[in-house]
Amino acid sequence: MSKICVIGLGYIGLPTATMFATHGYNLVGVDINPKVVESLKQGKIHIELEHEMNELIQKAIKSKNFIIKSKPEDADVFIICVSTLLNEKEKKAELKYVISATESILSYIKKGNIIILESTSPPGTILNVVVPIIERVISIKDVYVAHCPERVIPGNMLKEFINNDRIIGGINKESSQKAKEIYESFVKGNIYLTDATTAEMVKLMENTYRDVNIALANEFAKICEDLNINVWEAIELANKHPRVNIHKPGPGVGGHCIPIVPWFIIEKSLNNANLIPFARHINTSMPNYIVKMLEEEIKHIKNPVITIFGVAFKSNIDDISETPAIPIIELLEKKNYQIKIYDPFVKKFKYNLSSLNDAVKDSDCILIVTDHDDFKSIEINKIGNLMRNKILVDTRNCVDYDKWKLNGFKVKVLGIPEKEKNKNE
Ligand SMILES: NC(=O)c1ccc[n+]([C@@H]2O[C@H](COP(=O)([O-])OP(=O)(O)OC[C@H]3O[C@@H](n4cnc5c(N)ncnc54)[C@H](O)[C@@H]3O)[C@@H](O)[C@H]2O)c1
Numbered sequence: 001m002s003k004i005c006v007i008g009l010g011y012i013g014l015p016t017a018t019m020f021a022t023h024g025y026n027l028v029g030v031d032i033n034p035k036v037v038e039s040l041k042q043g044k045i046h047i048e049l050e051h052e053m054n055e056l057i058q059k060a061i062k063s064k065n066f067i068i069k070s071k072p073e074d075a076d077v078f079i080i081c082v083s084t085l086l087n088e089k090e091k092k093a094e095l096k097y098v099i100s101a102t103e104s105i106l107s108y109i110k111k112g113n114i115i116i117l118e119s120t121s122p123p124g125t126i127l128n129v130v131v132p133i134i135e136r137v138i139s140i141k142d143v144y145v146a147h148c149p150e151r152v153i154p155g156n157m158l159k160e161f162i163n164n165d166r167i168i169g170g171i172n173k174e175s176s177q178k179a180k181e182i183y184e185s186f187v188k189g190n191i192y193l194t195d196a197t198t199a200e201m202v203k204l205m206e207n208t209y210r211d212v213n214i215a216l217a218n219e220f221a222k223i224c225e226d227l228n229i230n231v232w233e234a235i236e237l238a239n240k241h242p243r244v245n246i247h248k249p250g251p252g253v254g255g256h257c258i259p260i261v262p263w264f265i266i267e268k269s270l271n272n273a274n275l276i277p278f279a280r281h282i283n284t285s286m287p288n289y290i291v292k293m294l295e296e297e298i299k300h301i302k303n304p305v306i307t308i309f310g311v312a313f314k315s316n317i318d319d320i321s322e323t324p325a326i327p328i329i330e331l332l333e334k335k336n337y338q339i340k341i342y343d344p345f346v347k348k349f350k351y352n353l354s355s356l357n358d359a360v361k362d363s364d365c366i367l368i369v370t371d372h373d374d375f376k377s378i379e380i381n382k383i384g385n386l387m388r389n390k391i392l393v394d395t396r397n398c399v400d401y402d403k404w405k406l407n408g409f410k411v412k413v414l415g416i417p418e419k420e421k422n423k424n425e
Helices: 013-021 034-041 051-062 096-104 125-134 157-163 173-183 196-226 231-238 262-266 275-284 286-298 325-334 356-360 373-377 380-386 401-406
Strands: 003-007 026-030 066-069 077-080 085-087 092-094 114-117 144-147 166-170 191-195 305-309 338-342 365-368 391-394 410-413
Touching: 003 013, 013 026, 013 051, 013 066, 013 077, 013 157, 034 066, 051 066, 051 157, 077 096, 092 262, 096 114, 096 125, 114 125, 114 173, 125 144, 125 196, 144 173, 144 196, 166 173, 166 196, 173 191, 191 196, 196 231, 196 262, 196 275, 196 286, 262 275, 275 286, 286 325, 286 365, 286 391, 286 410, 305 325, 305 356, 325 338, 338 356, 356 380, 391 401, 401 410
Parallel strands: 003 026, 003 077, 026 066, 077 114, 114 144, 166 191, 305 338, 305 365, 365 391, 391 410
Antiparallel strands: 085 092, 144 166
């Protein structure tokens, strides 16, 4: 049985290691964080993953086929899954973890090894960063090197690991083929082969496509408000066209990839990237737009209390990475508003979280930032009775606002003008 060493046991590395450990490989999982190693050795999972994935990880660790270590060891395959953060100041990829992870396997690399980088990376990282490090200890002709970007979505990882198509780009055809054979152990989707730099670009293009299209939807929302048009209705109708797929507007873009990855393209081709940085600007300015929209609704209230509903970056999960809720809260705090926060999923946050009743008690306005399903079934009358003023500002168009109005709420929804044009006029 071949042995795989996975470097980095975070959101991507831990589930990836588990998939291989449960599909015929001996697996050594390595993390430099001693807390991660200790907790996994005891079968405790240090990150929030979906229930099925947690069970599979625990099963793999119990089976002794998945060993947790703090240092790499000899293996047939090395898979690097460390983070590639954004250097906020320079707006460039921070490759220090990829570099140190590649360096950490140098003493163990031998002829015939397959080395795969899964971490999201700017185009050219494999050829210009990873390969030169490997060449310090072995001729590149003696090993196989490939990029296999990860595109699963948190919350539905298990299904996506198995069913998603994958892109694999090797430094040569043999490397692509060797890497493909490894992933075929559990991937049921198609595996497409290309070169390493194209594979890097493909992952960045996917996330950037989403960012640019969300920016377009956000711009449509602002324009529609200006022109007295309901943007949600307009988008729904435009999407009836067979080749149109307008995204949803909202308070900004969060998550592990979409708000970060476009910068990895921009940094590599500054003179040509015009639309991509502009789309970033539109999306990062949405919290400001939302706060102004909210202030318009509460301007008549003295010392208003605002209740934020939802701080996760997207619906029905507890993940707060890059959530637009943080810039919104920061802006509100700067303006000295009193804020209370309720999120039925998130347990840990940099601001205090309250129960539903405490969050709405004596509040003047609810601001929906995340479209959790729980908000659809909330007892409107009950929470309305606890509030001082009944105002709802919804940045996601995620609740039945007619019901809220029937319960005495004044409602403002992003992209729906105050006096919506009478279509029959
Ligand atoms: N999280 C996602 O939803 C997602 C989705 C697609 C792609 N990605 C990409 O996958 C990559 C990994 O992201 P993540 O979310 O798993 O990151 P993460 O921060 O959750 O995990 C990274 C882990 O690597 C460990 N680490 C860092 N340097 C190390 C080293 N030298 N040796 C051993 N361990 C080391 C850290 O301690 C940490 O536990 C990133 O490039 C990210 O862009 C993430």
